[in-house]
Structure formats: structure tokens, C-alpha cells
Amino acid sequence: xxENQLRDLIGAVKRGEVSRRAFVRRMVxxxxxxxxANLLLSHSGVAAAPAPDTYKPTKAGGGGTLxxxxxxxxxxxxxHFAVGTKDQEGSRIFYExxxxxxxxxxxxxxxxxxxxxxxxxxxxxxxxxxTWKLKKNVKWHxxxxxxxxxxxxxxxxxxxxxxxxxxxxxxxxxxxxxxDRFTVRVLFDKxxxxxADAFVGAVGMIIPKHLFENxxxxxxxxxxxxxxxxxxxxxxxxxxxxxxxxxGERNPDYHEPNRPYFDHIEMKGGGDxxxxxxxxxxxxxxxxxxxxxxxxxILAKLESxxxxxxxxxxxxxxxxxxxQLNSADPWTEVDGERSSPKSQHPLFKDPAVRQxxxxxxxxxSVEKHIYGRTGLATGNFLNNPKRYRSPNTHWEFNVDxxxxxxxxxxxKRGADGIREKDGKRLKLVFQTxxxxxxxxxxxxxxxxxxxxxxxxxxxxxxxxxFFSSDEANPDTYRHFYADMQMYTTTxxxxxxxxxxxxxxxxxxxxxxxxxxxxxxxxxxxxxYDAAFKASELExxxxxxxxxxxxxxxxxxxxxxVIPDVYRPRVSAVxxxxxxxxxxxxxxxxxxxxxxxxx
Amino acid sequence: MGRYLLRRLxxxxxxxxxxxxxxxxxxxxxxxxxxxxxxxxxxxxxxxxLALRAKFxxxxxxxxxxxxxxxxxxxGDWGFSxxxxxxxxxxxxxxxxxxxxxxxxxQLLALAIALPVGVLSATRPYSVFDQVANTLAFIGFSLPTFxxxxxxxxxxSITLDWLPFVYRADLGVTGWRWVWEEFRQxxxxxxxxxxxxxxxxxxxxxxxxxxxxxxxxxxTARAKGLAERVVVLKHVVRNALTPVVTLVALQMPxxxxxxxxxxxxxxxxxxxxLLISSMLANDTPVIMAVTFVFACLVILFNLIxxxxxxxxxxxxxxx
Numbered sequence: 001x002x003e004n005q006l007r008d009l010i011g012a013v014k015r016g017e018v019s020r021r022a023f024v025r026r027m028v029x030x031x032x033x034x035x036x037a038n039l040l041l042s043h044s045g046v047a048a049a050p051a052p053d054t055y056k057p058t059k060a061g062g063g064g065t066l067x068x069x070x071x072x073x074x075x076x077x078x079x080h081f082a083v084g085t086k087d088q089e090g091s092r093i094f095y096e097x098x099x100x101x102x103x104x105x106x107x108x109x110x111x112x113x114x115x116x117x118x119x120x121x122x123x124x125x126x127x128x129x130x131t132w133k134l135k136k137n138v139k140w141h142x143x144x145x146x147x148x149x150x151x152x153x154x155x156x157x158x159x160x161x162x163x164x165x166x167x168x169x170x171x172x173x174x175x176x177x178x179x180d181r182f183t184v185r186v187l188f189d190k191x192x193x194x195x196a197d198a199f200v201g202a203v204g205m206i207i208p209k210h211l212f213e214n215x216x217x218x219x220x221x222x223x224x225x226x227x228x229x230x231x232x233x234x235x236x237x238x239x240x241x242x243x244x245x246x247x248g249e250r251n252p253d254y255h256e257p258n259r260p261y262f263d264h265i266e267m268k269g270g271g272d273x274x275x276x277x278x279x280x281x282x283x284x285x286x287x288x289x290x291x292x293x294x295x296x297x298i299l300a301k302l303e304s305x306x307x308x309x310x311x312x313x314x315x316x317x318x319x320x321x322x323x324q325l326n327s328a329d330p331w332t333e334v335d336g337e338r339s340s341p342k343s344q345h346p347l348f349k350d351p352a353v354r355q356x357x358x359x360x361x362x363x364x365s366v367e368k369h370i371y372g373r374t375g376l377a378t379g380n381f382l383n384n385p386k387r388y389r390s391p392n393t394h395w396e397f398n399v400d401x402x403x404x405x406x407x408x409x410x411x412k413r414g415a416d417g418i419r420e421k422d423g424k425r426l427k428l429v430f431q432t433x434x435x436x437x438x439x440x441x442x443x444x445x446x447x448x449x450x451x452x453x454x455x456x457x458x459x460x461x462x463x464x465x466f467f468s469s470d471e472a473n474p475d476t477y478r479h480f481y482a483d484m485q486m487y488t489t490t491x492x493x494x495x496x497x498x499x500x501x502x503x504x505x506x507x508x509x510x511x512x513x514x515x516x517x518x519x520x521x522x523x524x525x526x527x528y529d530a531a532f533k534a535s536e537l538e539x540x541x542x543x544x545x546x547x548x549x550x551x552x553x554x555x556x557x558x559x560x561v562i563p564d565v566y567r568p569r570v571s572a573v574x575x576x577x578x579x580x581x582x583x584x585x586x587x588x589x590x591x592x593x594x595x596x597x598x
Numbered sequence: 599m600g601r602y603l604l605r606r607l608x609x610x611x612x613x614x615x616x617x618x619x620x621x622x623x624x625x626x627x628x629x630x631x632x633x634x635x636x637x638x639x640x641x642x643x644x645x646x647x648l649a650l651r652a653k654f655x656x657x658x659x660x661x662x663x664x665x666x667x668x669x670x671x672x673x674g675d676w677g678f679s680x681x682x683x684x685x686x687x688x689x690x691x692x693x694x695x696x697x698x699x700x701x702x703x704x705q706l707l708a709l710a711i712a713l714p715v716g717v718l719s720a721t722r723p724y725s726v727f728d729q730v731a732n733t734l735a736f737i738g739f740s741l742p743t744f745x746x747x748x749x750x751x752x753x754x755s756i757t758l759d760w761l762p763f764v765y766r767a768d769l770g771v772t773g774w775r776w777v778w779e780e781f782r783q784x785x786x787x788x789x790x791x792x793x794x795x796x797x798x799x800x801x802x803x804x805x806x807x808x809x810x811x812x813x814x815x816x817x818t819a820r821a822k823g824l825a826e827r828v829v830v831l832k833h834v835v836r837n838a839l840t841p842v843v844t845l846v847a848l849q850m851p852x853x854x855x856x857x858x859x860x861x862x863x864x865x866x867x868x869x870x871x872l873l874i875s876s877m878l879a880n881d882t883p884v885i886m887a888v889t890f891v892f893a894c895l896v897i898l899f900n901l902i903x904x905x906x907x908x909x910x911x912x913x914x915x916x917x
Contacts, residue, residue: 065770069764072875073875075679075681075682075879076681076682076683076684078683083633083681161645161649162649164646164649164650164653165646166646168643168646169643169646172643218653221678221683221684226683226684227684239768241693241767241768241867242679242681242684242689242692243682243867243871243872243875244693244767244867244871245766245767245768245867247768247770264770268764268766268865269865270862270865270867270871270875271764271862271863271864271865272862275751275763278756279763279764282756283755283756283759283762283763285762285763285764286764464878464880468880516644
């Protein structure tokens with residue numbers, strides 16, 4: 001899809017010929033994220049439709065205790081120090097951002113009075129600033145009023161390098177100024193179509209200035225409020241034991257009417273995912289369990305039990321299990337490193353081998369026999385819900401076709417059935433982390449490769465080593481001392497700019513950058529680089545979107561990566577509990593709307 | 599006695615130092631990185647992980663880090679958790695009451711089973727009671743706790759729906775209600791650990807009592823016409839218990855160390871689960887503190903066992 005087609009489509013949305021929802025689906029199918037597609041619309045002057053209100057309770061409180069189970073408990077409760085989603089979820093009970101990402105990638109106001117757009121003047125027409133109007137009736141849990149100073153303070157707090165905030169990526173390139181007591185402006189040095197990053201979603205939770213102002217920078221770790229959060233959220237802090245439990249009670253002064261429904265909330269950590277599923281679905285001891293990384297067969301069995309208390313909720317969102325083909329040579333040392341970007345992979349440099357490999361991933365079997373509802377076959381690199389999948393992208397499993405491609409390229413079968421060309425045997429090492437579904441997935445790929453005359457050696461590395469950033473350890477995915485590797489890339493930012501950066505040539509991981517570069521497959525394509533550079537300078541969001549679509553097609557077409565299965569978020573929820581889930585934000589993004597149907 | 603104690607304490611210092619060097623070295627050499635989760639998050643610039651590494655002194659040479667740690671430890675500072683960004687001592691103290699409660703009561707349960715059953719089977723060797731007790735003891739210590747734990751959950755939580763299988767340190771109720779709830783949730787983990795420990799201790803008690811019960815002075819006591827109860831309790835058990843006391847004393851550090859597997863199954867927030875989650879997160883200061891404190895306790899209880907030994911058996915002299 002090129003720029004003109006995009007403009008036509010946006011025009012159609014504007015005129016009401018195409019629904020907003022249908023537009024978002026089309027964009028997601030083309031490899032853009034839903035939040036990005038929504039921002040595209042608001043930049044083009046199409047106002048966001050308010051989400052339908054499905055919240056039923058007519059008074060706050062009276063709901064008893066909401067018991068949630070996390071097999072990894074939160075270890076800290078300062079959102080700017082959050083290491084994983086578990087910490088973000090824990091903080092989300094007490095803290096709120098200005099706006100959150102809803103299920104369709106739409107912005108939902110939390111502490112903001114309205115979502116900025118071109119019509120209400122929140123978005124500057126030059127794209128260089130965004131003005132947020134804040135809600136006026138919001139109080140911190142200790143009774144102090146919330147205002148613009150708090151928002152500005154969060155920016156100052158995070159950008160101080162000595163604070164070592166994990167959210168700094170969203171704040172370091174912006175400036176924030178107070179306009180009046182309830183208005184703040186976020187300024188960008190260059191026009192920024194993705195303006196909704198700072199103060200939005202998981203990275204945007206606002207901490208109170210009056211409790212943190214003496215703890216900026218190196219002193220940040222001494223702040224008592226790090227462990228006893230005081231926020232604006234629907235629940236007030238009661239108790240926290242790292243890795244074990246977080247407890248909260250209803251905030252009687254909450255700024256939304258009739259909310260929250262529950263009197264207490266409990267977030268219990270520890271244990272394993274299977275028994276967490278049991279506690280929700282089978283015994284009903286808990287109301288909600290997070291991140292059910294459990295084989296779908298087990299979940300289905302629990303759900304179909306005679307007196308199941310709960311159900312499984314699948315939420316479309318962001319993660320993709322994919323296979324990377326190494327563009328560099330992992331077996332020869334060049335300037336003291338293997339997989340050096342200066343080298344070329346001896347086998348994958350032949351496009352025929354890469355194309356054949358693309359045909360040898362039996363995604364249907366992977367989906368059917370391993371992941372079930374929790375891993376859906378996909379041909380797109382970006383995380384696409386199945387029903388949003390564009391008909392233009394497709395994937396295929398076809399051993400005969402792969403054989404034909406290899407035959408035509410001159411890879412002849414030897415006496416043992418393994419192909420050879422110019423004295424090079426088609427033998428590959430395929431690595432991944434230790435995790436039962438991944439090992440089964442490896443076996444499926446290996447089987448298909450054998451049929452195509454490719455010898456494959458499987459290697460699995462302990463997850464804590466494989467995903468470590470330890471530069472001395474050769475077994476990390478970043479070193480990539482193997483021909484192929486497989487893991488899930490999580491999509492934590494809704495902007496494709498971050499995501500697509502991982503295939504540009506200057507991000508190639510190597511010894512020189514201590515393997516911190518994000519281009520792990522060492523894939524290098526000048527056309528892609530040019531498109532990415534253009535997207536960075538591109539002021540027009542529609543042109544920028546067209547560039548991202550082109551980049552996606554390039555990296556999947558001449559495969560640097562082969563998408564495997566898209567992994568939606570899976571949670572276990574009590575049958576009576578009503579939960580608005582969103583795949584673009586934390587599970588607790590809209591905790592204020594959780595209620596129990598009686 | 600006093601000189602002996604001083605000498606033992608003097609020996610303990612170099613051994614504790616040695617242990618700390620080994621622990622620190624092993625943890626430093628172990629693969630993994632506390633900030634790996636940050637490093638694999640595309641939104642976090644690599645500089646943040648590097649800044650955190652520098653802030654926590656991870657880039658210093660090994661021996662510099664060791665001396666920093668040692669100096670802090672001598673000041674009573676157990677370290678600072680990378681993952682929770684709080685003092686390790688707070689983390690450990692938070693979990694100590696639950697650990698003591700669950701593991702402590704399981705040890706008491708083990709003793710309450712092992713002592714009477716062991717003594718009774720030894721006084722009536724090869725009787726039906728002895729045979730049954732022996733068989734059960736064998737079954738008890740050959741079944742691993744992760745198996746019995748799951749079995750109990752399946753039976754009491756899922757099939758019968760009597761007991762909860764998620765342990766909550768903070769029940770949110772008081773008074774008798776608390777006692778009852780605590781009993782319900784602690785019953786399974788305590789039973790799993792207590793029965794396992796009790797089974798092996800039963801075997802110990804039985805053989806210790808058997809060793810003593812055939813000695814001449816017991817025959818003499820009986821010949822004097824003492825009641826069987828007095829013979830067993832006053833003459834046999836007191837002497838037989840010397841090795842058992844040592845065994846129990848040496849087991850005491852485990853009360854602090856927690857029970858990793860059982861705590862994980864029942865989600866008991868004890869020190870064992872702290873240790874395992876810290877290991878998975880590569881939170882070295884916590885692992886170091888827990889293992890080091892554990893090592894110190896082992897040395898301390900060894901000393902206590904030796905002292906107890908002398909007190910129970912006056913024939914042993916300290917030199």
C-alpha cells in the first residue's frame with residue numbers, strides 16, 4: 001500500500017465510508033500497530049470515538065476482595081524502576097498515566113481531561129508539541145491535589161541519568177513545560193507523529209512530586225515511597241512484600257464516579273503458571289491469574305471441567321515467536337569475533353537457501369500441536385491478530401517446493417541424502433532457549449528440513465543465559481553463534497519506529513558495541529536502511545506509515561527473519577469477573593472498571 | 599569450657615571468611631546478568647542497563663567488589679537488592695516470620711512423630727507396630743516432597759476442596775479466625791515437610807534407642823524392679839538421645855534456609871522462595887546474603903551441637 005492509497009483510505013474514514021475499526025484492522029494487517037494507526041487518524045483530523053461504557057455497578061465499593069495471582073510477583077512498586085510487566089502491573093494498582101492504550105489501540109483518558117487531537121488544539125499542526133489538559137478533581141491518596149507540577153516533575157525525575165529509570169527511553173528526547181496549573185505541554189525537537197509515548201500507558205504512570213522531589217538522581221533508591229506507593233489510582237496502598245504480595249484498599253476519593261467496585265485488592269506472587277490456572281479455573285480460590293504460559297491442552301482440560309469456576313481470556317496484542325537466519329558466519333572468527341558483521345553466512349548467502357527455509361516452517365503443526373489458542377501461525381513479522389491479518393501477506397509450508405528451489409540452485413543430494421554445493425554441506429545449527437514448547441517447535445522444523453535434505457543440529461540454552469546481556473558469554477542470543485535461532489520478540493512500544501529499528505545496519509550486534517546492537521540477525525539491506533532513515537525525517541505521518549509497511553515487507557520477503565507464531569496474551573479469569581483487557585497496555589490498564597457480575 | 603569456646607570461635611572466623619570468598623567467587627563466575635530483562639526490552643536504551651551496572655559496581659574487578667561487600671557486611675549492611683531496589687536485610691526479615699512458622703512447626707511435627715514412634719518401635723523390635731512404623735518411615739522418606747505436595751493438593755484442594763493451596767502470609771483477619779485460617783493454609787506444607795523429616799528421624803531414634811536398650815545397665819535397672827516406663831524414659835531415652843540431639847541441632851539452620859521446593863508449590867513466601875526467585879533473577883546480593891547467613895548458622899549450630907553433646911554426656915571433656 002502506498003501513500004496515495006493510504007490517503008484515500010483515511011479520507012474514506014473521514015467521510016464515514018469506512019469504519020475506524022476496519023481501518024485499524026487493515027493497518028495492523030500491513031504491519032503497523034493499532035495505536036499507530038489510531039494516531040494516524042487523529043493526525044488527519046478524524047476524532048477518536050469514545051469507547052462504549054460497559055461498566056455496570058452504580059456505586060463504588062461493596063465488591064469484597066479482588067484476588068489476583070501472578071506466578072511472578074512484583075519486586076518493586078515504582079513504575080519508573082519497573083523491570084518487567086509484573087512490576088508495571090503492581091504499580092498500576094496505585095498509579096495512573098495521563099492516558100492508557102485501549103483494546104483497539106485507542107487512547108483512553110485516565111488523568112487527562114481529554115485526548116489531544118488537532119480539533120481540540122491539543123496537537124500542534126507542525127507536530128512539534130502536544131498539550132495535555134489534566135483532570136481537575138484528582139487527589140493523591142494522601143489528600144494532596146494532583147496538578148501540572150507533578151507531571152513536569154516526572155519528566156525531570158526520569159531524565160536524570162543518576163535515577164537510572166527504566167522508562168527513560170520515552171522521555172529523554174522530549175521537553176515538558178507547565179502551561180497553567182492543569183495544562184502541560186510536551187515539546188519535541190522534530191515533528192513527531194508518535195506523540196503519545198511520554199505519560200501514556202505502562203511507561204506513563206505519574207508519581208507524586210511532593211513525595212519524590214527530594215529523591216531525584218542518585219538518592220532515588222532511598223525514597224520511602226518506592227515501597228509504599230501514594231498514587232491517584234482506584235486503590236490505596238496497604239501492604240507490600242517484594243516477590244510475594246501487594247495489597248490495596250478502595251480509594252474512597254477516586255476521581256471517577258461509582259468506581260472502583262472492589263473494597264480490597266490482593267496481588268499474590270510466586271508459584272507456577274499451571275497451579276495458578278488451577279486456582280482460578282478449578283478451585284475458584286482466585287479471581288484472576290496473569291500470563292498463562294501453559295500448554296493449551298491443559299487449559300482446555302481445566303476449562304471443560306464439570307464445575308469450572310473460571311475461563312481463559314485471550315487478548316490480541318504484541319508478541320511474535322520468530323526464527324532468525326544469521327546473515328554473518330558463526331563458524332569463522334573474524335577480528336576476534338564469530339558472527340562478525342564483516343563476514344557472510346556460507347549457506348544463507350545463497351538466497352535459494354533462505355527462500356527454501358521460509359517454506360520449511362510448518363506453522364500449522366506448531367499452532368495445532370504446541371500452542372493451540374496461545375500461538376497462532378502468521379507470516380507477518382509484526383504481531384498481528386489472526387482476524388486482522390491482511391490477505392496480502394501469506395505463509396506456506398511446502399517441502400516439495402523447497403526441494404525444487406534447492407535443486408534448481410544446484411544443491412545436490414549426497415550419498416546420505418544431505419545436500420551439497422561447491423563442497424559445502426547444507427548443515428545448520430538451530431538454537432533457542434530451554435522451554436518445552438520451543439524444543440517441540442525445533443523438532444518440527446528439523447523434521448521438515450530433513451525431508452528437504454538439510455541436516456539440522458538442535459541446541460537449547462538455559463533461558464537465563466540465552467537472554468542475558470553478559471558480553472563474556474558466547475551462548476546469548478545477541479552473540480548468535482549459530483545459524484538459526486528462535487525466540488519471542490515482545491512488542492512493548494506501540495510505535496513501529498522502535499520496533500523496526502532492529503533491522504537497520506547500524507544496529508547490527510557486534511563485539512564493537514558489546515553486542516548491545518539490536519539487529520541480532522545481522523541482516524543488512526540498503527533499501528531498508530534508506531526507508532528507515534526516510535521515516536525518521538518524514539514529517540507526514542501517512543508517508544511515514546507507507547515507509548514502515550515497505551520495511552516490513554522487505555525483512556519478511558528476503559527473509560532476515562521468518563515469523564512463526566503470533567502469541568496473544570492469555571489470562572485466567574473467574575466466570576463472574578468482568579475485565580476489559582487490552583493487548584497494547586498492562587492487564588491492569590483499566591483496573592477501575594473491573595467488577596463482578598452477580 | 600571457656601577456652602574451648604574461644605578457640606572454636608577463633609577457628610570459625612577464617613572458615614567463615616573462606617566460605618564467603620568461595621560463595622562470592624562462584625556467584626561472580628556464574629552466568630547470567632541481573633539486568634538481562636532490561637537489556638532485552640527494546641524501549642530501554644542500553645545506556646540505562648550500563649548505568650545501572652556502573653551504579654551497583656558490577657563493572658569493578660572481582661576482588662574490589664568482594665572487599666566492598668565484606669566491609670559492608672562487617673557494618674551490618676547485608677547488601678542492596680538489584681531487583682527490588684531495597685535492602686537485603688529488609689527482604690530477609692520480611693520473610694523470616696513465615697519461614698520460622700512453617701518450617702519451625704514442621705520440625706516440631708517431625709519431632710513429635712519421630713520421638714514416640716522411634717522409642718516405641720525400639721522397645722518392641724519386630725512387633726507388628728515396629729513393622730508398620732518401619733514401612734511407613736521408608737515410604738515417608740523415599741517420597742520426594744514435590745510429589746507428596748502435589749498429591750495433597752490434588753486430594754485436599756481439588757478433589758475434596760477442604761484446604762486452600764495458595765499460602766498467604768497476610769490473611770487480613772485477627773483472633774481465632776486467624777488461628778483457624780492459618781491452620782488451614784499451613785496444614786499441607788507443614789504436613790509435607792514434617793512427615794518427610796519425621797520419617798527419617800524415626801529411623802534414627804529407633805536405632806539409637808536399640809543401641810542402648812540392650813546394654814547391661816538397662817538390664818540392671820530392670821533387675822532393680824523399676825517400672826518399665828521409668829527404665830525407658832529415664833535410663834534409655836536420655837542416653838540414646840545424645841546423637842539425636844546433635845542431628846536435630848544440625849538441622850536447625852534449615853529452619854532459616856526454608857524449603858525451596860515445598861515453598862514454591864504452596865507459594866509460601868519463605869526464605870527458600872526468596873532464594874530461588876533471586877537466583878532466577880540473578881539478584882546476587884540477595885543470594886549472597888541468604889547463603890552466607892545460612893553458612894554462618896551452620897557453623898554456629900555445629901558449635902552448639904558440640905556444646906550440647908558435652909552437657910548431655912559428661913564423659914566428653916572439652917580441651
